[in-house]
Amino acid sequence: MSAITWTKSAEDGPARTGTLKTPHGEVRTPAFMPVGTRAAVKAVDPTDLVALGAELILANTYHLMLRPGESLIEEMGGLHGFMAWERPILTDSGGFQIFSLDPEIDEQGATFRSVYDGETLRLTPEESVAVQESLGADIIMVLDVCVGLPAPREVVESGMWRTLRWAERCLAAHSRDDQALFGIVQGGVDADLRKASAEETAALGFPGFGIGGLSVGESAGERNLALEAAVSGLPDDRPRYVMGLGDTEGLLEAITRGADLFDCVIPTRLARHGRVLTRQGDFNLKISAYETDEGPLDPECGCHTCVTHSRAYLRHLVRTGELSAHRLLTIHNLAYTMDLVAEAARAITESRLAELMDEVRRRRRVSPSQADAL
Numbered sequence: 001m002s003a004i005t006w007t008k009s010a011e012d013g014p015a016r017t018g019t020l021k022t023p024h025g026e027v028r029t030p031a032f033m034p035v036g037t038r039a040a041v042k043a044v045d046p047t048d049l050v051a052l053g054a055e056l057i058l059a060n061t062y063h064l065m066l067r068p069g070e071s072l073i074e075e076m077g078g079l080h081g082f083m084a085w086e087r088p089i090l091t092d093s094g095g096f097q098i099f100s101l102d103p104e105i106d107e108q109g110a111t112f113r114s115v116y117d118g119e120t121l122r123l124t125p126e127e128s129v130a131v132q133e134s135l136g137a138d139i140i141m142v143l144d145v146c147v148g149l150p151a152p153r154e155v156v157e158s159g160m161w162r163t164l165r166w167a168e169r170c171l172a173a174h175s176r177d178d179q180a181l182f183g184i185v186q187g188g189v190d191a192d193l194r195k196a197s198a199e200e201t202a203a204l205g206f207p208g209f210g211i212g213g214l215s216v217g218e219s220a221g222e223r224n225l226a227l228e229a230a231v232s233g234l235p236d237d238r239p240r241y242v243m244g245l246g247d248t249e250g251l252l253e254a255i256t257r258g259a260d261l262f263d264c265v266i267p268t269r270l271a272r273h274g275r276v277l278t279r280q281g282d283f284n285l286k287i288s289a290y291e292t293d294e295g296p297l298d299p300e301c302g303c304h305t306c307v308t309h310s311r312a313y314l315r316h317l318v319r320t321g322e323l324s325a326h327r328l329l330t331i332h333n334l335a336y337t338m339d340l341v342a343e344a345a346r347a348i349t350e351s352r353l354a355e356l357m358d359e360v361r362r363r364r365r366v367s368p369s370q371a372d373a374l
């Protein structure tokens with residue numbers, strides 16, 4: 001019996017909506033996970049996240065094993081107790097961060113340097129699972145081999161098969177029955193490799209699946225084809241998590257193709273640079289056009305920031321470097337992204353996801369002056 005179950009409630013073509021049950025509560029899908037890399041979603045706290053309606057957040061194994069270390073977090077009650085977040089948590093395996101550090105990889109594991117002190121470190125599939133068991137998230141991920149694109153087919157293929165062998169080792173090492181271990185589909189933008197990876201990973205019996213190795217340099221068209229191929233090899237009754245995806249069109253494209261869970265640093269990172277996501281298009285709050293603008297960031301948004309403050313005031317905070325600017329813009333960009341995904345869920349229930357996609361695209365078409373500002 002898995003620690004989690006996912007139940008479908010409605011579908012619209014390949015797109016679906018449902019409920020993920022975890023030991024720390026339910027998550028309605030599709031769902032966007034705010035990213036709490038170091039056990040903190042930058043600039044906001046758990047109270048803000050609850051007010052935003054976040055039902056699942058992500059934390060990062062690589063960073064937490066280095067600072068403060070998984071033993072300390074385990075001693076402090078695991079991630080839930082340590083960061084005072086009572087709702088579900090997912091930890092990634094560290095694979096993506098390690099592979100962006102140009103590691104040495106062999107069949108046993110990866111050797112890489114700490115971003116904190118340059119120390120040489122080693123991570124194997126078994127150790128990644130052990131660290132994630134100490135951190136105590138509801139959902140943990142296998143250690144995978146992530147290949148940057150474009151890459152020769154043989155490199156993508158060998159990474160895909162090694163990911164599969166590592167997935168088997170993670171399964172064998174996983175011992176906590178109150179955590180669900182997800183497999184990860186790799187295979188670059190090659191449809192055959194993606195489908196084979198999905199089928200072979202599914203055959204291992206994971207309760208859910210990450211689709212990794214995307215948003216690493218491929219075009220949107222390539223990503224969509226890779227997603228379709230991956231989904232075609234995965235069981236219909238298990239959740240699918242597209243790792244690292246979070247832009248407006250990318251989210252809707254992936255939901256349309258049957259994806260359920262997402263994470264991305266884009267909404268929070270843009271917020272810290274004064275960039276605002278809205279239903280009418282994205283804009284840079286620093287430009288002079290907003291100097292005396294009394295309106296909210298997005299007139300259709302009900303978040304704390306939009307209900308309370310004007311663009312003029314928020315622009316002033318950004319321009320003077322006030323710390324509250326980070327929090328207030330992060331709250332809005334997360335609200336926008338989670339509202340978009342919730343709207344997609346409603347559209348699936350009403351069989352009008354394609355219409356929603358058209359409408360979102362039409363409304364966001366950026367005017368020339370806004371394009372200059374971004």
Ligand SMILES: [Zn+2]
Nearest residue numbers: 301303306332
């Ligand atoms: Zn807002």
